[in-house]
Amino acid sequence: MDAGRTGEAETEALEFDLESFEHLVETPRGHIVRVTGRWRGVQSVLPHPTLVTEDPEKGPLSLAPLPIPGQDAPKVDGTTEWRGSYSIPKDRFTRREGPACRLQAAPGSVYDLPELVLPEAPLQASHKPPPGILPTAYRPAAAAGPGPAAPDEAEAAEPIQTQRFTDLILPAMRSHRRLVLGLIALAVVGAAIGVLVRSPTYTAVTTLVVTPLPRQDVTLSELPELRTGSNPESTIATTAELARSRDVSTLTARRLGRGWTQQRVDRTVVIEPVSGSNNLTVTAVDDDGPRAARIANTFAASAVEVRDQRLRRLANAALTDARAQLAGTADPAGSQAQALELRISALRQILNAKEATLSVSHAADVPASPAGLPPLLAVFLSALAGVVLAAGAAVLLDIVGSRRIGRTQDITAVYPLPVLARIPAVPRRRQLRGRVAASDGRLREPFRSLLLQFEVATGTHTSLMLTSPSNGDGKTTSATGLALAATDAGRDVVLVDLDLRKPDIAARLRAELTHGIEDVVAGHVAVEDALAPVPGNPRLLLLSPLQPVPLSGLGEVSRQIDTIVEQATRLADLVILDTPPVGEISDALTFGRAVDDVLLVARVGRTREAALETARDLLERSELRPAGLVVVGATL
Known part of the structure; x- marks a missing residue:
C-alpha cells in the first residue's frame, strides 16, 4: 500500500x-x-x-x-x-x-x-472495577481479592468540594419542598386575607403657614406668644402644640357634626411641623376620601379660628390698657404719648386683620386612591418574604439534619461499591434539554467509559436499571446520558421511564407519546407499539407513562415488569430503566429483579448520608447488590 x-x-x-x-x-x-x-x-x-x-x-x-x-x-x-x-x-x-x-x-x-x-x-479508571465487569486480563491485581478495594491516591486526596450559596439553598429547598411551599402559601394567603378584610385608608393633608411677630418689635410686648424665638423651629413646634389644643379639637368635632367627639378628632388628625420651614401639616386619615379631605380642612380652619380668637382677646386687652395709659399721660405731645399712640395703631391693625400669624397655605384635596401598597404588590411582597423565610428554614433544617456527602470516598465508605463513572454536575437548565451527553465531551466520555465496561464484561448485560438514594441525585440525567452514549456507539436502545409518579424523560427528550406503559399493562397495545421515537435519534426509543400512574396501577406495572423488559430486549441491544429513588420509594426493589445489572447514582454535595444508608440497607435486604456507583458532581 x-x-x-x-x-x-x-x-x-x-x-x-x-x-x-x-x-x-x-x-x-x-x-x-x-x-x-x-x-x-x-x-x-x-x-x-x-x-x-x-x-x-x-x-x-x-x-x-x-x-x-x-x-x-x-x-x-x-x-x-x-x-x-x-x-x-x-x-x-x-x-x-x-x-x-x-x-x-x-x-x-x-x-x-x-x-x-x-x-x-x-479519564482514568475511576475506581477499582467490580468482579465481572472487566475480564481478568484487564482487571488490576488489587481488585482480585475479596471485599471492597481501598481508594487509590487520587481518590484519597479528593478535596471536599466547596458549594456556592445557591448550591446550598436550592437543594435544601428541594429537600424540604413541602415546608417551603407551605410557608409561601401561608404568607400569600395571609396577605390576601389582609387585603380583603382591611378597609381602604385615605390620607388628606392641609398645609398651614405660621407668621410670628418679630422679636425686636417692642410695640407689641404684651403679646409674647406671637413673637419669634432664637430658634425658629422651636417657634413652629410651639405653634403646633397650640394647634393641638382641646379647643381646636372640640370646635372641629362640632363642625364635623354628629358622631364626632374631641377624642375622635384627636385620633384622626396628626399635626406636624415641616422641618426647615414655617409650615405645619394637618393630616387626616379616614376610610372615605372626601371625608378625609373635609376633616383636614375643617381642623385647619378651626386651628386658625381658635388662634385668631386668642390673638384678638390678647389684642383687645392690650388695646384697652394702652388707651388707659394714654389718657393718664400728663403731656399728650410727649415721647411717652407718641409710643402709646404707635402701640394702639399696631393693635388696631391686628384686630382688623385676618389670619395674622396662622393661615392656610394649601387646602387638602380629595385623595384619588387609598394610601399604602396596592393589593397585588402587597401579595407579591408577602410571597417574597415567604420565600426568604422558607429558604432560611430549609437551610436551618439542612444544617441540623443528616449531613450531605461531600466526597466520593465518603460514598464508598457508606456503601463499598466500585465507582464505575464520575459525571460532572449538570445545571438544571441543561438537564431539561435532554441531550446532555451529546453536547459536552466532559459528559460524553464518562458515559462511554461506563458503557464500555459492560461491553467487555463477561455474561449478559443487555438490561440496566438506575436508581438513587433520593430525588435530585442525577439519576434521570445519568439514564438519558447513558442511553445517548449507547446510541452514539451504534446500539439500539430502549429507555424506560419507570418513575411512574412523576415521569419527565419524554419532556426532556421532546418525545411525543401516543401510547403509554399503562396501555401496555392494560393489554391495549404491545410494548413495540407503545415505543415512542426520540426526535433526532433514530436508535433511541422511549417507553413512558402518558401521565402519572395512580397507586392502583403501580402494582400491575410491577407484576408485568419482567415481561416488559423481556419484550424490550428483543427490540434493542440495550434496555435502560430509570426508576424512582430506592431510598424514598420501594418500586425499584421490584423492578431490579427484572434486569441484568443495577447502578446506584449518588451526587456529591446533594445525597444525604442517611438516605444512602437507607438505600444500601433496602437493596441488601432485597438481595439486589448494584454492579457499581455512578457519582455525579465528582472531581474529574
Whole structure:
C-alpha cells in the first residue's frame, strides 16, 4: 500500500472503507480504541482482523479484538458496518502520542490507520472495577481479592468540594419542598386575607403657614406668644402644640357634626411641623376620601379660628390698657404719648386683620386612591418574604439534619461499591434539554467509559436499571446520558421511564407519546407499539407513562415488569430503566429483579448520608447488590 493512502487494500480482492479510528477510554493497563468501517471483496465472511502497532525499539505487536457482544466478524458486502475494539498497552504510547497502527484482515491485506487522537485529559479508571465487569486480563491485581478495594491516591486526596450559596439553598429547598411551599402559601394567603378584610385608608393633608411677630418689635410686648424665638423651629413646634389644643379639637368635632367627639378628632388628625420651614401639616386619615379631605380642612380652619380668637382677646386687652395709659399721660405731645399712640395703631391693625400669624397655605384635596401598597404588590411582597423565610428554614433544617456527602470516598465508605463513572454536575437548565451527553465531551466520555465496561464484561448485560438514594441525585440525567452514549456507539436502545409518579424523560427528550406503559399493562397495545421515537435519534426509543400512574396501577406495572423488559430486549441491544429513588420509594426493589445489572447514582454535595444508608440497607435486604456507583458532581 502507498504511504499516503489510508484505508485502501493492497490487493484488489479485499478493500476496506474506513469511517473512524477513535479512542474510547483509558484503562489501568492501556487504551481501548475502536475501528469502524465497511469491507468489500469477493469473500463473504472474514475472520476478526488484528490490530498491529509499530514501535521502532520493541517491534510490531499484534492485538486481537476484545470479545464485545455485537461486534462480530466483518461481512464483506460493502454495506454492513463493522466495528472492532482493541486494547493497546500503555507502554506503546509516548507522551500521550499513540503508536502507528495498521489493520490486518488476512495475510497480505494490511491497512494503514490514521494517527490516533487522544483526549487532552483522558479519564482514568475511576475506581477499582467490580468482579465481572472487566475480564481478568484487564482487571488490576488489587481488585482480585475479596471485599471492597481501598481508594487509590487520587481518590484519597479528593478535596471536599466547596458549594456556592445557591448550591446550598436550592437543594435544601428541594429537600424540604413541602415546608417551603407551605410557608409561601401561608404568607400569600395571609396577605390576601389582609387585603380583603382591611378597609381602604385615605390620607388628606392641609398645609398651614405660621407668621410670628418679630422679636425686636417692642410695640407689641404684651403679646409674647406671637413673637419669634432664637430658634425658629422651636417657634413652629410651639405653634403646633397650640394647634393641638382641646379647643381646636372640640370646635372641629362640632363642625364635623354628629358622631364626632374631641377624642375622635384627636385620633384622626396628626399635626406636624415641616422641618426647615414655617409650615405645619394637618393630616387626616379616614376610610372615605372626601371625608378625609373635609376633616383636614375643617381642623385647619378651626386651628386658625381658635388662634385668631386668642390673638384678638390678647389684642383687645392690650388695646384697652394702652388707651388707659394714654389718657393718664400728663403731656399728650410727649415721647411717652407718641409710643402709646404707635402701640394702639399696631393693635388696631391686628384686630382688623385676618389670619395674622396662622393661615392656610394649601387646602387638602380629595385623595384619588387609598394610601399604602396596592393589593397585588402587597401579595407579591408577602410571597417574597415567604420565600426568604422558607429558604432560611430549609437551610436551618439542612444544617441540623443528616449531613450531605461531600466526597466520593465518603460514598464508598457508606456503601463499598466500585465507582464505575464520575459525571460532572449538570445545571438544571441543561438537564431539561435532554441531550446532555451529546453536547459536552466532559459528559460524553464518562458515559462511554461506563458503557464500555459492560461491553467487555463477561455474561449478559443487555438490561440496566438506575436508581438513587433520593430525588435530585442525577439519576434521570445519568439514564438519558447513558442511553445517548449507547446510541452514539451504534446500539439500539430502549429507555424506560419507570418513575411512574412523576415521569419527565419524554419532556426532556421532546418525545411525543401516543401510547403509554399503562396501555401496555392494560393489554391495549404491545410494548413495540407503545415505543415512542426520540426526535433526532433514530436508535433511541422511549417507553413512558402518558401521565402519572395512580397507586392502583403501580402494582400491575410491577407484576408485568419482567415481561416488559423481556419484550424490550428483543427490540434493542440495550434496555435502560430509570426508576424512582430506592431510598424514598420501594418500586425499584421490584423492578431490579427484572434486569441484568443495577447502578446506584449518588451526587456529591446533594445525597444525604442517611438516605444512602437507607438505600444500601433496602437493596441488601432485597438481595439486589448494584454492579457499581455512578457519582455525579465528582472531581474529574
